[in-house]
Amino acid sequence: MxxxxxxxxxxxxxxxxxxxxxxxxxxxxILAAGASPMQAFAAFFDFGExxxxxxxxxxxxxxxxxxxxxxxxxxxxxxxxxxxNIGVEGQYKIAxxxxxxxxxxFVAPAPIQILVIIVVAAAVGGLYALIxxxxxxxxxxxxxxxxxxxxxxAIQLAAFLVRGPFTGQRTEGQLTTNTPLLxxxxxxxxxxxxxxxxxxxxxxxxxxxGFLVVAILLGVGLWVLLERTRFGFDVKASGLNPSAALxxxxxxxxxxxxxxxxxxAIAGLIGLPEILGDKHTFGSNFxxxxxxxxxxxxxxxxxxxxxxxxAALLFGxxxxxxxxxxxxxxxxxxxxxxxGAIVLLVVIANEITSRIxxxxxxxRAAQQLGRNTPVEVAA
Amino acid sequence: xxxxxxxxxxxxxxxxxxxxxxxxxxxxVRIMSGANDITSSGTFAAALMLAVPIxxxxxxxxxxERAGVVNIGLEGMMVLGTWFAGxxxxxxxxxxxxxxxxxxxxxxxxxxxxxxxxFGVDHIISGVAINLLGPGVTRFLSEVLYKEGTGAGxxxxxxxxxxxxxxxxxxxSLPLLSSGPDWLGSLERTHWFLLSxxxxxxxxxxxxxxxxxxxxxxxxxxxxxxxxxxxxxLRLRSAGENPWAAESLGVNVPLIKYVAVVISGAFAxxxxxxxxxxxxxxxxxxxGGRGFIGLAAMIFGNWRPGGLAAGAALFGxxxxxxxxxxxxxxxxxxxxxxxxxxxxxxxxxxxxxSGQPAEAVTRGAREYTLMAAAAAGSIVLIWLWxxxxxxxxxxxxxxxHVLTLLVLLVASQRLRMPKAxxxxxxxxxxx
Numbered sequence: 001m002x003x004x005x006x007x008x009x010x011x012x013x014x015x016x017x018x019x020x021x022x023x024x025x026x027x028x029x030i031l032a033a034g035a036s037p038m039q040a041f042a043a044f045f046d047f048g049e050x051x052x053x054x055x056x057x058x059x060x061x062x063x064x065x066x067x068x069x070x071x072x073x074x075x076x077x078x079x080x081x082x083x084x085n086i087g088v089e090g091q092y093k094i095a096x097x098x099x100x101x102x103x104x105x106f107v108a109p110a111p112i113q114i115l116v117i118i119v120v121a122a123a124v125g126g127l128y129a130l131i132x133x134x135x136x137x138x139x140x141x142x143x144x145x146x147x148x149x150x151x152x153x154a155i156q157l158a159a160f161l162v163r164g165p166f167t168g169q170r171t172e173g174q175l176t177t178n179t180p181l182l183x184x185x186x187x188x189x190x191x192x193x194x195x196x197x198x199x200x201x202x203x204x205x206x207x208x209x210g211f212l213v214v215a216i217l218l219g220v221g222l223w224v225l226l227e228r229t230r231f232g233f234d235v236k237a238s239g240l241n242p243s244a245a246l247x248x249x250x251x252x253x254x255x256x257x258x259x260x261x262x263x264x265a266i267a268g269l270i271g272l273p274e275i276l277g278d279k280h281t282f283g284s285n286f287x288x289x290x291x292x293x294x295x296x297x298x299x300x301x302x303x304x305x306x307x308x309x310x311a312a313l314l315f316g317x318x319x320x321x322x323x324x325x326x327x328x329x330x331x332x333x334x335x336x337x338x339x340g341a342i343v344l345l346v347v348i349a350n351e352i353t354s355r356i357x358x359x360x361x362x363x364r365a366a367q368q369l370g371r372n373t374p375v376e377v378a379a
Numbered sequence: 380x381x382x383x384x385x386x387x388x389x390x391x392x393x394x395x396x397x398x399x400x401x402x403x404x405x406x407x408v409r410i411m412s413g414a415n416d417i418t419s420s421g422t423f424a425a426a427l428m429l430a431v432p433i434x435x436x437x438x439x440x441x442x443x444e445r446a447g448v449v450n451i452g453l454e455g456m457m458v459l460g461t462w463f464a465g466x467x468x469x470x471x472x473x474x475x476x477x478x479x480x481x482x483x484x485x486x487x488x489x490x491x492x493x494x495x496x497x498f499g500v501d502h503i504i505s506g507v508a509i510n511l512l513g514p515g516v517t518r519f520l521s522e523v524l525y526k527e528g529t530g531a532g533x534x535x536x537x538x539x540x541x542x543x544x545x546x547x548x549x550x551x552s553l554p555l556l557s558s559g560p561d562w563l564g565s566l567e568r569t570h571w572f573l574l575s576x577x578x579x580x581x582x583x584x585x586x587x588x589x590x591x592x593x594x595x596x597x598x599x600x601x602x603x604x605x606x607x608x609x610x611x612x613l614r615l616r617s618a619g620e621n622p623w624a625a626e627s628l629g630v631n632v633p634l635i636k637y638v639a640v641v642i643s644g645a646f647a648x649x650x651x652x653x654x655x656x657x658x659x660x661x662x663x664x665x666x667g668g669r670g671f672i673g674l675a676a677m678i679f680g681n682w683r684p685g686g687l688a689a690g691a692a693l694f695g696x697x698x699x700x701x702x703x704x705x706x707x708x709x710x711x712x713x714x715x716x717x718x719x720x721x722x723x724x725x726x727x728x729x730x731x732x733s734g735q736p737a738e739a740v741t742r743g744a745r746e747y748t749l750m751a752a753a754a755a756g757s758i759v760l761i762w763l764w765x766x767x768x769x770x771x772x773x774x775x776x777x778x779x780h781v782l783t784l785l786v787l788l789v790a791s792q793r794l795r796m797p798k799a800x801x802x803x804x805x806x807x808x809x810x
Contacts, residue, residue: 033523084503086451141787144451144503145678148671149780160773295507331522336515344490344508348498 003364007357011302014349022341026334035330043324044317052201057320059195059203065316066215066273067287071294072301072308073222074267079303080226081239081259087132087147088267089291090154095125096271097158097179100282101166103275104180113185118214118272125268126261128154133260137253143260151291162284178283188276209277218266219305226305235259267291296343302350315339394685404717406576412710412764418576420567422696422703423583428657429702430695431595432457432650436673437680437687438602439484439646444682445606446639447619448495449801451506454670455513456487456644460651462517465541465661466524469534472546477591477652484648485641487513492640496633499803514663521663541661547589595653598646603684615639619797622804633806647673675783681794694779701775708775712764719757726750 027037047057071088078085099121103113132150135141168180190207226232237245238255246252270290275282297315301307318335325332402418409417416422436453443450463483468476487509494505525536534542563582567575606612615635617625622632647670654665672694679693680686701708726746787794 029519033519086503086507135784135788139788139791141784141791144449145675146784146787148451149675149784152668152671152780153777153784156773156777160771163773164771292507292511295504296511299504331519333515333518333522337512337519340508340512340515343511344494344500344505347500347504347508348494351498351500 003357003361006360007353010353010357011350014353015300015346018345018349019342021345022338025341026338029334029337030330033331033334035328039328040325040330040334043328043330044321046321046324052203055195055200056203059208061313061316061320062212063209063273063277063316064319065312066209066212067270067290068293068297068315069215069309069312070218070266070270070273071290072297072312073219073305074263074270075291075294075298076301076303076305076308077222077226077235077259077263077266079239079298081235081255082242083239083256083259083263084144085129085132085147085260085263085267086144086295087129087150087154087291088263088270088294089289090147090151091125091128091264091267092270092291093158093286094128094154095121095268096275096286097161097166097282098124099268099272100179100182100275101161103182103186104168104281107183107185110185110187113183114188114276117182117186117276118269121268121272122265123268126265129260129264129267130257133257136260137256158282159284162282166282168281176283176285178281180281182275182280186276187280188273190277209273211273211277214269215273218269219309222266223305231258267294270294293339296339299343300346314342402576402580403573404714406573408710408714408717409576410572412713414710415570416700416703417710418579419703420563420579420583420586422699423580424586424588424699425702426692426696426699427584427588427592428653428695429698430691431592432653432657432669433673433676433694434599434688434691435595435646435650435653436670437676437691438598438673438684439488439643439650440674440677441602441643441682441684441687442606442615442639442646443488443491443643444677444800445619445797446615446636447622447797447799447802447804448491448636448640448643449502449506450488450491450640450643450647451503451671451674452487452491452509452513453506453643453647453674454666454668455506455509455511456484456491456647457651457654457666457670457673458513458517459483459487460648461655461661461665462520462541462651463648464652464655465544466520468544468655469531469536469542469660470545473544473591473656476544476655477649480648480652480655481645482648484651485645487648488641488644489637491644492637496636496640496804499805501803502801518663539663543660544655547656547659589656591656592653595649599684599688606684616797619799622799622802626806632804636804672779675779678794678796679783679786681790682796693782697775697778701772708770709764709767712760712767716757716760716764719753719760723750723753723757726753 023041026040030037030040047054071092074088074091075085099117102120103117107113108116128150132141132143132146135146136143162179163177166179167177170177188210191210191212192202192207194208195202226235234245234250234255237248238250238252238259242252245255271282271286274287279286293315297308297311300311300314301309318338321335322332325334405418409415436457439453439456440450460480460483464476464480467479490512491505491509494500494508495502521536521538521541525531525538525541529536531542536542563578563585566578567582569575604612606616614625614630615638617628617630618632618635618639625635626632650669650673651666654669655661658665673691676690676694677687679690680688697708727750730746
């Protein structure tokens with residue numbers, strides 16, 4: 001068997017094994033909770049009886065997957081060069097509040113309005129990620145610690161902004177504070193037409209968010225950037241072997257700054273699907289935790305856009321089942337356990353499979369060299 | 380740093396002088412701003428209660444990182460500690476809560492150890508996964524055990540809270556000084572310069588203190604003793620500095636790392652237990668990122684117990700003061716200004732002193748900019764103090780985080796983390 005095929009098969013086998021073990025663990029948890037695991041897993045695939053409820057389910061799943069996909073992309077850029085941008089959580093919060101506010105200040109034709117909002121979000125996210133990048137290259141501050149600290153600062157700052165300077169009209173009886181509502185020209189058109197094409201009813205609520213298109217374009221663009229350009233090669237090289245990259249003329253400081261800012265700029269877009277497609281405002285009850293889940297999605301997708309898409313769909317699929325699980329009297333938080341367990345098990349599976357592949361490689365090399373002792377391959 | 384021979388004495392004295400100066404400065408600020416809560420016993424009692432969880436999380440970080448395992452899963456382990464403390468506490472009282480939180484945290488540590496030591500998963504990634512898993516598991520347990528219709532539900536539990544603890548740990552006070560005649564208390568109420576401040580601080584730390592808090596504080600010197608004055612501690616630290624050398628000397632590095640990370644988790648869980656003690660029940664999201672603040676305190680303290688304690692005390696004090704009187708926090712703008720002025724004074728004295736080395740002259744321009752920035756900063760701070768009545772809560776909440784960033788910026792070149800911290804180690808593999 002060729003080494004490449006073997007490795008690919010091994011990777012898939014590892015991922016499948018991890019998911020199976022994760023399902024086993026959550027089954028134990030569900031059993032302990034006094035519910036039936038079979039019913040719980042049926043709930044994951046239960047999209048309802050009518051066409052409308054199926055459509056609603058699919059839209060909910062995709063709408064959840066889109067921000068997770070963008071978050072995964074943002075994290076993956078850093079991970080590719082061993083740069084841990086734990087700060088995605090803070091970057092998207094601060095970018096979302098600024099973009100929602102700026103977008104509400106003026107009215108322009110829809111494409112311009114939306115473009116300005118996207119640019120503002122990306123700029124704010126990128127600038128916020130510039131802080132840890134500059135701290136790292138000028139003072140040698142570890143980016144993990146600085147981004148964790150900046151997360152809290154950003155979350156508090158966003159809470160302050162939405163409560164104070166950026167706050168808008170509050171309808172009576174409303175418990176949350178919000179930025180002013182965006183003008184209608186900033187409402188991203190939805191993709192319900194996709195369902196209607198097949199003669200299906202449109203999903204209720206905000207429908208299928210149109211930002212899905214932007215996310216797909218972003219994924220494709222990032223794939224090109226990472227796999228087909230010099231910059232992408234430099235990123236990969238800096239991650240795999242920093243000294244070799246340095247020797248071949250890659251400026252490590254420049255790489256840290258550009259990768260971090262790019263990561264932050266993409267992180268800035270995480271909140272936009274929800275703002276442009278559904279809520280049309282940033283409120284104190286804005287979906288939290290997307291940045292941390294993005295880390296999980298990136299790890300699951302092995303830092304490649306296609307893999308991240310699959311991982312984001314998986315997480316969206318799991319999250320959609322909140323309601324059906326409740327009907328099956330299974331605690332919906334079992335989803336969180338599954339997600340956490342999948343991530344941990346997948347990274348462990350990755351380690352094991354790469355060890356197996358390495359050992360196979362060593363043995364093959366030893367055979368070809370005609371010796372019986374395995375050759376040490378420097379890690 | 381000072382010369383090697385006299386380091387111990389000098390450091391100890393320096394610390395004492397530093398504390399004395401700090402109290403003097405706080406007293407001055409209190410007199411000038413009239414915010415008595417700056418040194419009131421109530422503030423310090425609250426600060427102690429709030430510093431203990433941060434300090435314990437920091438100790439957890441210290442144990443793991445000294446053995447070479449980065450543990451950003453502290454937060455998740457702390458969450459596990461809070462839940463199990465609440466669950467055991469409402470049924471069997473405070474001691475059970477302590478034990479349950481400890482064990483739950485240790486289990487979280489065990490997961491981290493299995494992933495990082497046995498399987499060689501990146502430490503950051505494993506930590507992130509544990510931070511996802513901790514809240515997930517606790518939420519699940521709440522939904523199962525605390526739902527309506529269960530016994531716990533009738534005892535006052537909800538999806539996000541446990542019933543109140545059955546019993547609390549006994550409290551003790553120093554006789555005469557802070558209870559009974561309460562001499563310190565009466566001295567504090569006079570609001571004299573300096574004397575009342577010292578009395579307030581001492582009373583806050585000695586009046587009605589939880590016995591368990593005293594035990595928790597004692598864990599700090601204990602950690603120092605174990606890590607720096609026993610053979611086990613030497614082996615543990617060698618696993619964090621150079622595991623390959625340690626291995627060649629016959630140290631069972633994986634076992635040491637396992638023990639260290641499990642203890643680390645236990646400490647984080649214990650930190651969670653004390654959070655439960657503060658609010659007398661488990662509340663979801665109670666940790667509020669204190670695991671990370673503990674990590675920050677450890678970095679602030681340069682991976683040493685003494686510095687860690689200072690960091691935890693500082694962060695706990697910021698929390699406590701805000702809790703007592705959010706207006707008093709603005710006085711610290713004045714405090715910052717005073718510190719900057721002192722800094723300028725020291726620099727000026729150094730510059731005016733004759734016999735400068737040539738190298739210092741070339742660095743002059745930079746020094747001047749720094750001093751100018753410090754002067755401008757102090758003016759801005761004083762102006763803010765005069766104009767701002769009350770800082771928004773959000774700004775006060777981020778004090779620990781901003782301080783940590785500043786410390787990292789200023790001192791990151793001087794901070795020294797264990798050399799093989801976060802390095803993937805496999806037995807028999809050379810680097």
